Every structure is written in C-alpha cells, then in structure tokens.
Amino acid sequence: MxxxxxxxxxxxxxxxxxxxxxxxxxxxxxxxxxxxxxxxxxxxxxxxxxxxxxxxxxxxxxxxxxxxxxxxxxxxQDETFIKVKPTIINAIFAAILLGGHAVRRYPLQLVLGTSLQMTETGWRRLTLRLGLFFAVLAGLNELVWRTQSTDFWVAFKVFGLIGLTVAFMMAQTPLILRHRPGENSREN
Structure with a gap:
C-alpha cells in the first residue's frame, strides 16, 4: 500500500x-x-x-x-567518471526515446500516460523532441567537460542542465495542449 x-x-x-x-x-x-x-x-x-x-x-x-x-x-580518484555521468544518462534516455519512436512505441506514454493525456500524434512528437533534446544535452555535457574548467562544468551541470530542461519542457506546453484528446485536438 x-x-x-x-x-x-x-x-x-x-x-x-x-x-x-x-x-x-x-x-x-x-x-x-x-x-x-x-x-x-x-x-x-x-x-x-x-x-x-x-x-x-x-x-x-x-x-x-x-x-x-x-x-x-x-x-x-578520477573526476572523469562523475563528469561523464550526465552524458551517459542523457544518451541512455535519448536512445530509449528515439528507439521507441522508431518502432512507434512511446515510453513516455507508459511513464506519464496516467497523468498526461495526449493523442498518439502528440506522444510521437513529444517523444521525438525529447529524445533529440536528451541527445543534445549529452553532446553539450561532453563539449563542456572536455573543453572547460571543472568550475565551469559544475555550474553548467547544476544550473545549465536544469535551466535548459525547464525551458525545453515549458516550450513543449503548446504541443501538449494542442494534442489533448477530445474534439479540439489536431491530429496533423
């Protein structure tokens, strides 16, 4: 219980x-x-x-x-492992979402389906967008930790990744609203 x-x-x-x-x-x-x-x-x-x-x-x-x-x-005693962790996590999420999108299975729908209702087109688009977003985050983390100081990387990890994620998710609100089930949703 x-x-x-x-x-x-x-x-x-x-x-x-x-x-x-x-x-x-x-x-x-x-x-x-x-x-x-x-x-x-x-x-x-x-x-x-x-x-x-x-x-x-x-x-x-x-x-x-x-x-x-x-x-x-x-x-x-090697900082590389903690620095590469966001890359690997984001790459795993990207692979799961983009792989699911490729076979028309939407893992997001399984995870969020009870709290977020959308049409299949909405799930397909959100899955693709989020999969690509996670791939970009993985690439960004690689770029930052390999080319910048540890101080910069820590600030990027703590503030940059969270800020980018919040901004990205807010930008998805129109898609989510447009693809709610019902008579007003647009399936194109």
Missing part, C-alpha cells in the same frame, strides 16, 4: 543532493562533493522508501548511476 508523500519529499530528494553537491564543491572540491552526492542520494532513496513504502523507478535509476559513476570517481 502506498502512502501519500509529504509535499517536501520530491523536491528534497530530487534537488537536495544536487544543491549539497554544489555547496560542498564550492567549499571543498569535486571529490568531497561527489561523496556528499552519493550520501545524499542514498538518503533520498531511504526517505522515499520510508514515506512511500517504495522507491519510484526514475530516482532509483538516477541513484544507480550516481552510485556507479560517483563510486568510480571516489575509488579511482
């Missing part, structure tokens, strides 16, 4: 670890910040388990990636 989550749980578990990462990075550097990110992410999973009696799939996937890449970063 699922319990209702406190209102603070989702923002705290999604943004808390990233905020702590940034704060610790600013004071202590990337390796201590990575350790704090690992601990805060694990705490977020425990809080989800305690309050929800389950751990949602996306936070579990994200925690697994933080565990793998953050763990490698600390174990090998």
């Amino acid at each position: 699922h319990r209702a989550a406190p209102r603070w749980l989702k923002p705290a578990t999604e943004y808390g670890p990233l905020a702590l990462f940034f704060i610790v990075y600013s004071a202590e550097g990337l390796l201590p910040a990575t350790a704090v990110l690992l601990a805060a992410t694990a705490l977020g999973l425990l809080l989800s388990l305690f309050f929800l009696r389950r751990v949602p799939m996306m936070p579990l996937f994200a925690a697994g990636m933080v565990g793998i890449f953050g763990g490698l970063t600390l174990w090998l």
Whole structure:
C-alpha cells in the first residue's frame, strides 16, 4: 500500500543532493562533493522508501548511476567518471526515446500516460523532441567537460542542465495542449 508523500519529499530528494553537491564543491572540491552526492542520494532513496513504502523507478535509476559513476570517481580518484555521468544518462534516455519512436512505441506514454493525456500524434512528437533534446544535452555535457574548467562544468551541470530542461519542457506546453484528446485536438 502506498502512502501519500509529504509535499517536501520530491523536491528534497530530487534537488537536495544536487544543491549539497554544489555547496560542498564550492567549499571543498569535486571529490568531497561527489561523496556528499552519493550520501545524499542514498538518503533520498531511504526517505522515499520510508514515506512511500517504495522507491519510484526514475530516482532509483538516477541513484544507480550516481552510485556507479560517483563510486568510480571516489575509488579511482578520477573526476572523469562523475563528469561523464550526465552524458551517459542523457544518451541512455535519448536512445530509449528515439528507439521507441522508431518502432512507434512511446515510453513516455507508459511513464506519464496516467497523468498526461495526449493523442498518439502528440506522444510521437513529444517523444521525438525529447529524445533529440536528451541527445543534445549529452553532446553539450561532453563539449563542456572536455573543453572547460571543472568550475565551469559544475555550474553548467547544476544550473545549465536544469535551466535548459525547464525551458525545453515549458516550450513543449503548446504541443501538449494542442494534442489533448477530445474534439479540439489536431491530429496533423
């Protein structure tokens, strides 16, 4: 049985670890910040388990990636692993979405279908757009971490990726509204 989550749980578990990462990075550097990110992410999973009696799939996937890449970063004392993590996560999302689009299966519809209703054309277009967006984010992360300072990369990771994602999703609002099911949707 699922319990209702406190209102603070989702923002705290999604943004808390990233905020702590940034704060610790600013004071202590990337390796201590990575350790704090690992601990805060694990705490977020425990809080989800305690309050929800389950751990949602996306936070579990994200925690697994933080565990793998953050763990490698600390174990090998090599910043490359934590820097490449956003590239790999975004590339995985791009591959899933674009692969689904190619075979006319829309993973977004499976994940969001109960909370977001759209026509098949809407799901197809949103899946393609989001798949391409994740591919661009993967490329951007590669470009930034390979050509810029660690300070710049951390700011890009914490503020740039989130800002780009929020702006992109806001830009999808007309598509989502245009393809709601019903008499006013346009299936072209």
